[in-house]
Amino acid sequence: xxxxxxxxxxxxxxxxxxxxxxxxxxxxxxxxxxxxxxxxxxxxxxxxxxxxxxxxxxxxxxxxxxxxxxxxxxxxxxxxxxxxxxxxxxxxxxxxxxxxxxxxxxxxxxxxxxxxxxxxxxxxxxxxxxxxxxxxxxxxxxxxxxxxxxxxxxxxxxxxxxxxxxxxxxxxxxxxxxxxxxxxxxxxxxxxxxxxxxxxxxxxxxxxxxxxxxxxxxxxxxxxxxxxxxxxxxxxxxxxxxxxxxxxxxxxxxxxxxxxxxxxxxxxxxxxxxxxxxxxxxxxxxxxxxxxxxxxxxxxxxxxxxxxxxxxxxxxxxxxxxxxxx
Amino acid sequence: xxxxxxxxxxxxxxxxxxxxxxxxxxxxxxxxxxxxxxxxxxxxxxxxxxxxxxxxxxxxxxxxxxxxxxxxxxxxxxxxxxxxxxxxxxxxxxxxxxxxxxxxxxxxxxxxxxxxxxxxxxxxxxxxxxxxxxxxxxxxxxxxxxxxxxxxxxxxxxxxxxxxxxxxxxxxxxxxxxxxxxxxxxxxxxxxxxxxxxxxxxxxxxxxxxxxxxxxxxxxxxxxxxxxxxxxxxxxxxxxxxxxxxxxxxxxxxxxxxxxxxxxxxxxxxxxxxxxxxxxxxxxxxxxxxx
Numbered sequence: 001x002x003x004x005x006x007x008x009x010x011x012x013x014x015x016x017x018x019x020x021x022x023x024x025x026x027x028x029x030x031x032x033x034x035x036x037x038x039x040x041x042x043x044x045x046x047x048x049x050x051x052x053x054x055x056x057x058x059x060x061x062x063x064x065x066x067x068x069x070x071x072x073x074x075x076x077x078x079x080x081x082x083x084x085x086x087x088x089x090x091x092x093x094x095x096x097x098x099x100x101x102x103x104x105x106x107x108x109x110x111x112x113x114x115x116x117x118x119x120x121x122x123x124x125x126x127x128x129x130x131x132x133x134x135x136x137x138x139x140x141x142x143x144x145x146x147x148x149x150x151x152x153x154x155x156x157x158x159x160x161x162x163x164x165x166x167x168x169x170x171x172x173x174x175x176x177x178x179x180x181x182x183x184x185x186x187x188x189x190x191x192x193x194x195x196x197x198x199x200x201x202x203x204x205x206x207x208x209x210x211x212x213x214x215x216x217x218x219x220x221x222x223x224x225x226x227x228x229x230x231x232x233x234x235x236x237x238x239x240x241x242x243x244x245x246x247x248x249x250x251x252x253x254x255x256x257x258x259x260x261x262x263x264x265x266x267x268x269x270x271x272x273x274x275x276x277x278x279x280x281x282x283x284x285x286x287x288x289x290x291x292x293x294x295x296x297x298x299x300x301x302x303x304x305x306x307x308x309x310x311x312x313x314x315x316x317x318x319x320x321x322x323x324x325x326x
Numbered sequence: 327x328x329x330x331x332x333x334x335x336x337x338x339x340x341x342x343x344x345x346x347x348x349x350x351x352x353x354x355x356x357x358x359x360x361x362x363x364x365x366x367x368x369x370x371x372x373x374x375x376x377x378x379x380x381x382x383x384x385x386x387x388x389x390x391x392x393x394x395x396x397x398x399x400x401x402x403x404x405x406x407x408x409x410x411x412x413x414x415x416x417x418x419x420x421x422x423x424x425x426x427x428x429x430x431x432x433x434x435x436x437x438x439x440x441x442x443x444x445x446x447x448x449x450x451x452x453x454x455x456x457x458x459x460x461x462x463x464x465x466x467x468x469x470x471x472x473x474x475x476x477x478x479x480x481x482x483x484x485x486x487x488x489x490x491x492x493x494x495x496x497x498x499x500x501x502x503x504x505x506x507x508x509x510x511x512x513x514x515x516x517x518x519x520x521x522x523x524x525x526x527x528x529x530x531x532x533x534x535x536x537x538x539x540x541x542x543x544x545x546x547x548x549x550x551x552x553x554x555x556x557x558x559x560x561x562x563x564x565x566x567x568x569x570x571x572x573x574x575x576x577x578x579x580x581x582x583x584x585x586x587x588x589x590x591x592x593x594x595x596x597x598x599x600x601x602x603x604x605x606x607x608x609x610x611x612x613x614x615x616x617x
Contacts, residue, residue, distance in 0.1 A: 066452065066617065068617070086358065086458050086459060089456055089457070090357070090458045094452075094456055096449070096452055100448060100452045100453040102450065102453055102454075103443070103450060104372040104440070105368070105371070105372065113367075113371070116360075116364035116368070117361045117365065117457035118361070118458060119357050119458075
């Protein structure tokens with residue numbers, strides 16, 4: 001699969017038909033990532049957006065040397081990942097989904113020893129640890145044990161550790177999963193600052209707002225394949241709609257109503273998920289009132305209506321017919 | 327195609343011959359040496375922070391064994407190994423055995439226990455394996471770190487084994503044997519810890535202590551010289567699968583004049599077990615880390 005938006009400048013991450021098949025003792029083997037081709041440009045935040053099980057984490061695993069590809073190739077910073085994992089590890093910083101902080105060490109020591117692993121001398125690592133704690137607003141927790149940290153702080157420390165050795169590429173796997181909204185915003189700010197400093201970031205997420213807010217380009221993934229790859233704005237424009245209407249039908253008649261509304265003139269697309277019918281209107285200003293009337297004419301009662309601009313989630317639903325959260 | 331063959335094919339395609347273990351070269355790069363050393367320094371720092379716990383788990387068992395068998399028993403006239411010369415023989419024989427137990431016990435404690443959480447739910451191990459060195463080198467680091475802690479445990483146990491028994495302990499030092507047996511025994515213990523920690527499921531580790539470690543120490547010729555098992559012929563041969571036998575007998579050879587297994591047998595088995603367990607541990611580690 002090749003994309004019209006394939007980067008023209010030298011890509012810092014490139015994959016070619018990258019595939020991972022997990023053999024299973026019971027039942028058929030699972031193709032987690034299926035002939036993936038992508039390129040990430042220097043300095044961009046590139047998002048892999050998809051539901052759980054789409055193959056995002058496996059993709060990151062292969063790019064960060066922890067998962068051995070079944071076939072295909074991957075290059076990070078020009079280095080073939082499977083041929084030279086050590087050279088690859090020198091160029092990347094990784095924040096996995098769960099906390100891999102060293103719980104036998106304090107907050108400060110986590111950073112200090114990370115610096116030492118990556119070749120810093122004692123003095124250099126000490127300074128880097130101090131500065132990084134300051135920068136990530138964790139200086140007052142320097143001597144704390146890892147288990148004393150809140151989820152948000154632990155996540156900040158993970159990112160601080162991952163960038164301590166100034167990697168060319170930072171991988172963030174579901175960086176805000178499980179965080180409260182406030183910590184999530186704080187983390188977005190951190191990621192934004194790193195981006196402003198020119199850090200190349202590949203992040204995975206199943207939060208469409210996160211992909212929308214943070215990413216320069218987004219690849220929408222499902223079943224190990226890329227369904228679409230572009231800037232969030234272009235992806236949303238591709239829907240051909242300016243308004244997303246969410247209607248909750250009375251009596252849970254979601255499928256019936258969706259079927260009925262498909263015939264509405266002015267609907268670019270209709271989907272039914274999660275007890276809600278979503279209608280993408282080409283022109284919301286003139287279409288909304290007529291749409292409601294159309295539903296009423298079909299004999300459908302309505303308990304709730306909401307309108308928004310089409311989101312990346314709408315793009316995903318439009319591509320797959322299912323909800324991101326499913 | 328097996329995984330190995332696939333990897334070899336990929337390497338060939340990338341213009342690089344397959345070299346057995348990925349990243350294995352004739353000589354490591356400077357960065358790899360630095361990273362390896364840093365991993366060890368990290369372990370030493372953790373040991374420093376938890377030194378009291380380390381002391382307690384090192385000392386408690388041998389202290390109690392020496393106290394009960396070599397102090398209380400002779401005092402109350404319930405001899406182990408008889409009285410008089412027999413008691414002296416027992417406390418002398420016990421000293422190298424206790425050192426052996428301390429070495430093995432500590433090697434397993436120092437390597438296996440951390441692996442339970444490192445391979446557990448959070449996969450903390452991914453922090454260590456993202457360090458810029460080959461995965462197998464991280465595993466070797468674990469063995470080395472375990473060996474260092476085993477050696478330290480041996481040193482700590484010596485005074486207890488020497489001075490607590492109520493009957494005198496006869497030390498007959500063979501330096502050459504000591505400086506060869508001790509490091510081998512310590513590396514073997516670290517490798518054993520890695521093999522257990524990577525081949526058993528994290529949830530099984532507590533059970534492993536009960537059904538492997540305790541029998542190992544009880545049947546490891548720690549509390550009696552192996553030669554004396556002549557009286558129970560089948561047991562004498564059955565216990566040879568236990569690596570602690572060779573460690574206890576090795577220390578017996580190095581520290582006492584008590585009859586011991588042949589030096590050839592001791593060194594052969596120590597080297598053999600070290601290689602075998604290292605291979606089992608390192609390959610188990612790699613298998614666990616790589617998906």
